[in-house]
Amino acid sequence: MTAPTESILEVRDLVKHFPLNYGVVFKRQVGAIKAVDGVSFDLRRGETLGVVGESGCGKSTLAKLLMALERPTSGSVRINGRDITTARGAELKRMRRNIQMVMQDPYTSLNPRMTVGDIVGEPFEIHSDVAPKGGRRQRVQELLEVVGLNPDHINRYPHQFSGGQRQRIGIARGLALQPEIIICDEPVSALDVSIQAQVMNLLERLQNEFNLAYIFIAHDLSVVRHISDRIAVMYLGKIVELGNDTEIYDNPTHPYTQALLSAVPVPDPEGRETRQRIILQGDPPSPANPPSGCHFRTRCWKAQDVCAEQEPALEVRPGSAHPSACHFAEVRDVVNAE
């Protein structure tokens, strides 16, 4: 794993509330969807941070905030010390070179009316000083080669490629500006399992080749474990546990992480029947009206009065080495438990 170096991305107290308006002419705000509700973390050069959580927990909103595609309600996202959330115009455009994105669905993320050459070459047209005009076609072909596509297919259209190949095109577009950070928003969840492995291996190879830092968003825990150095577990807009892969997978301390891990399918039938399953009751509460105190308390078997009164901070708790947002955090190995 990568040795800790200086962080290139610092996220502090990031909050995004989408207002809920009521009324046709005179809109008044009746509430807010708290999609991201106070998220902080660092990302180091060349590191992969996995972000996991169930649908609707704010993973994709977090990605949009980091990409400055949405303006946060409060908080900051610093890339090499400069805050992208307050950047505008030319400065924002310059900062975008350093942070790029691979999107979830390769069938909708490529413009069907543009050729592969136009799609992958568009970054050079937007940032015209990155590659000289004459050399752009060659750069595009190099990029196609890097992601494992035939450079002669430069004049083809997206629909002439399979899902895995389209995702490679999306990755080539993300690489074009030579960013230091790439945000992968569920980059393999729309692909077949056999193609998933190819794309994951490509991402790993590119990371080693270009020293990229990834934020890898997924809901598939085994995919995340495969690629991540550190993992953040999100629940209802907050990070509930943050640690490296062994800390999260073998020594989870937050009840939600334990419940998630106990649901991971185990391929080995030996002992599968007898292993512990933690089955959570109910649905995640609405992000428009999250519970007081700890957001997870409504589904937690450990919940006590203090959980409703006091919001647990994400901090290192006694008995474990990594931060966890639970008043009653304790290690419980659900993956290897018999």
Add this chain to the structure above:
Amino acid sequence: MSNATVAESAKDKDARPEKARRPASLWSDAWHDLRRNKVFILGSILVLILLLMAAFPSLFSSVNAYDPSTCDLSNAREGITSKHWFGTDNLGCDTYSRVIYGARVSVIVGIATSLISAVVGGGLGLLAGYYSRWVDVLLSRLAEIFFAIPSVLGALLFLSAIGRENAGAFTVVLSLAVLAWPLILRIMRAAVISAKNQDYVTAARALGAGPGRIMLRHIMPNAIAPVIVTATLNLGVFIAAEAGLSFLGVGVQPPTISWGLMIGDARRRFLEAPEPLIFPAIFLSITVLAFVMLGDAVRDALDPKLR
């Protein structure tokens, strides 16, 4: 890991060879469908003949060498003869030549009106759909004001207000286009709103693309098809509207030759001499039909969802 590298080197195996040669630009896709469409072929042959008629009327009328403006009163209402294939009208002018020369105004009015309304409506629709908020409110309400006016009645009022002495092909185009752009704006706006939420637009924004590039390179190519379809279908509508306005006497004025005018002039003597009314009417009907066929075929090829 070795499995993975094998898998990676096999990456081109899942290409789709059967589609490999088919490009996907808007027009080549459409052309692929249109070539096989009988309605399109018939419609476009008729339209081509009509365009040729409009551009070089002498090619067609030179056969019997009657200039449409040399009229012989002594031959008025002559009926079909070997000299005058379509007979002569009240003033003894050759109906055949006049029908041929009348195509020009119809074609000019149809194409110009369609083009102007598509450019104005399409452009404003793009802005309204992309910027939404107050730009959308402003443009959409403005469009609704024009939309509330029934189009032929509105053009009739406008043209009779400016008077016959000022009327002509240009004012007909203007009055029809002023009333037609709101429909195009609505269609474009709706198509833009659905296109701008696509992932590839988000991807372009993430790359730092400005609004101009996003609108012209990403949204417009994916939103223009219904506008082209409507504009093509409108061609026939505008040609019919021009004939109607000219028939009523507020459209183009003599000595310009127009099918609508010819029908209007011939209607009082219809029982005595039906030819000067029937032939322009047939040409008008076939022209409108040809453009509607063309429009239908283009719609099927470009925008199957509209069917």
